Amino acid sequence: MNSSTSTKERILTAAEALFAQRGFDGASLRQLTSAAGVNLAAVNYHFGSKEKLVEQVFKRRLDALNQHRLAELAKVAGKPTTRLEDVLAAYIRPALELSHEGNGSLFMRVLARAFAEHDDTLRQFLSENYGHVMKQFTAEFARLLPHLDRAELYWRIDLVTGALTHAMSGFGMIQRKDDVSEQQHREQTAAHLIRFAAAGLSHP
Known part of the structure; x- marks a missing residue:
């Protein structure tokens, strides 16, 4: 370097x-x-500028995260044997891994602030740079959930993303126990969240 x-x-x-x-x-x-x-x-x-610095803080983390997500999605997308849980795993697991790497938990707080502070410029930047990732996941969710209209699907995906952001921040009631490793705790979190999200997405 x-x-x-x-x-x-x-x-x-x-x-x-x-x-x-x-x-x-x-x-x-x-x-x-x-x-x-x-x-x-x-x-x-x-x-x-400070604005460009903020954008680069996001790009440093989100470029790698979304490359990982899309690589995992490519393994299951469009296949007749794919389950809803497989697509959710491609969306959720890479994000939880990021939140536990290095200063990943700090970045999760930055990400939460981006939504909480309603920064329209930043939201536009995130949409322009990473909106295509959500479109690919949404297309696969729509394929597996044909009973949902597009508006209902968007609502449910948005709520799943909110639950994921909460889990990534580490601020929830469920804290890692001393006798549980970081990896075990991450796996437990992923398993619970995937199960919860699958139930919410697939509900009639």
Whole structure:
């Protein structure tokens, strides 16, 4: 890793932590440069603006996440033997893995803030860059759930995504027990969420 890449990564890591703690408006560039150990010129050089920095914080995590999701979806999409649970696993498991890797839980808080703060510019960025992923999953859900009209399907997928975001944040009532490993807890979470989501999606 060259020094330029190292500086950029350091800024992104510091920004992720600050956005998780203070929100997008609450985190100032002065706080960011102090946390990252860089000057303002370095932030401007790598990102150009705070808005672009926010977008890159998301791209760093979401590009890899959605590549993983689509790779898993490709294994099951369109096949006559595919179950609803298989598609849900392709959507849910990569996200839970991300939330338990490195500072993944911090990013989950950043993601939650993006929805809570109703940032229209950020929502448009997420839609433009990752909307195609949801379209592919929605198409497969629609194939497996022909009894649902499109509006009802969208409602149910949105609620499943909300439940997933909640599970990823680690703020729920179910906390990992001391005698359960991180991987075991993630598997338990995935199994419960897939079962719950399948029941909700397939209900008449």
